[in-house]
């Protein structure tokens with residue numbers, strides 16, 4: 001099985017190019033490998049639509065596509081959706097039923113009504129504007145505080161900014177210094193990378209917290225390299 005998060009990947013924000021999608025799709029089809037396409041971020045795309053899912057190429061039911069309310073509405077709803085052949089959906093529903101007797105119907109009703117309602121698209125439009133605003137504020141703050149000491153590719157959707165630090169400092173020490181100053185971040189090591197990478201999330205922080213949080217992060221970094 002191949003597990004992919006092709007649009008605005010967590011943690012890097014990367015999007016798989018269309019050439020690579022075609023290659024992936026044809027290799028997986030040739031080898032008979034099912035693909036799980038995890039796509040919780042496409043509905044946050046900042047400008048225009050996100051690239052079409054791999055699922056759109058799939059005539060043979062080789063791709064199990066999953067989406068989630070967690071990043072666009074409320075993670076507490078614990079609701080997602082799946083596009084897959086009926087036999088797979090039935091088996092997964094059965095497994096879920098055996099794990100915890102299945103999800104409560106009430107949040108599912110709330111989610112279904114929200115998707116169908118006139119409020120859903122305006123909600124997404126607002127969310128995209130707010131996320132893009134916070135992404136820009138985060139980037140401005142990083143450029144101002146850290147200049148050449150940090151580099152990144154600006155994400156076009158999703159919630160995360162993946163950064164490389166120059167010079168690379170040990171994850172643990174940087175996190176300790178940051179926590180002492182009252183700010184936390186996710187060190188790249190959590191995702192299996194070497195020290196010197198950091199993931200910032202701009203979704204949850206309030207706009208007024210972003211600048212001061214990055215100033216504290218910069219102080220923490222400077223305390224290790226100055």
Ligand SMILES: Cc1ncc(COP(=O)(O)O)c(C=O)c1O
Pocket residue numbers: 005010038039040067068069070071075079080
């Ligand atoms: C890549 C990815 N997929 C899916 C999810 C959503 O998971 P769930 O719907 O279980 O909240 C997340 C949330 O952290 C994620 O980062």
